[in-house]
Amino acid sequence: MLLNGYVRVLPKEVSPENVVREGPVAFLKLSLGEVEVKTRKLCTIGFVTSIQRGSTYTDITLALESGQVTVRVWDTQGVGDLLEGLKKDSKVLVFGVLREYREQIYISAVLLRAVTEEEISKFKRKLFADRKILLNIAKKQ
Structure with missing residues (x-):
């Protein structure tokens, strides 16, 4: 099932084994029981473990529990002030x-x-609730 909305994920889920490529586009594949969900739009949360500034972007390593993910903030995206x-x-x-x-x-x-x-704890609770909802929707299709 392909989703065109932001899906809550843990940093550890954004890993090479969960990425599928369709031409030049990369999707995150999540297995929910017998259902697979693909999405490009992600929402994640965690603690900053490193910040590396490049010439046109900043890479932030975000970690939570046993995983981490790189978040890239491009200078031209208008989110640079948030850094x-x-x-x-x-x-x-x-x-x-x-x-x-x-x-x-x-x-x-x-x-x-x-x-x-507290928001991190709430995020994790909502993530699991979202997965149950997605699984129920997928089963009805």
Whole structure:
């Protein structure tokens, strides 16, 4: 099932074994029981473990539990101002699009905001509730 909406994912789920390519486009594939869901639009949350500034972008490594993901913030996207005050151990929520360039998988950020520890717990609860809803929808199709 292909979804055209933001799907909550954990950083560890954005991994090479969960990425499928269709031509130049990369999708994240999630297995929900006997149903597979594909999406490019992702929402994730975690702690900043590193910040690396490039000439036209900034890469942020976001980690939660046993996984991590690279989030790329392009200077031209209008989200660069959101990087002010961002530092190691900041808690962040990210909305973005899955991208792959030269075999590097990352989320190209559309929205980035600071969150609290409580919001991280709420995110995880909602993630599991979302998965149950998606599974029920897929079964009805």
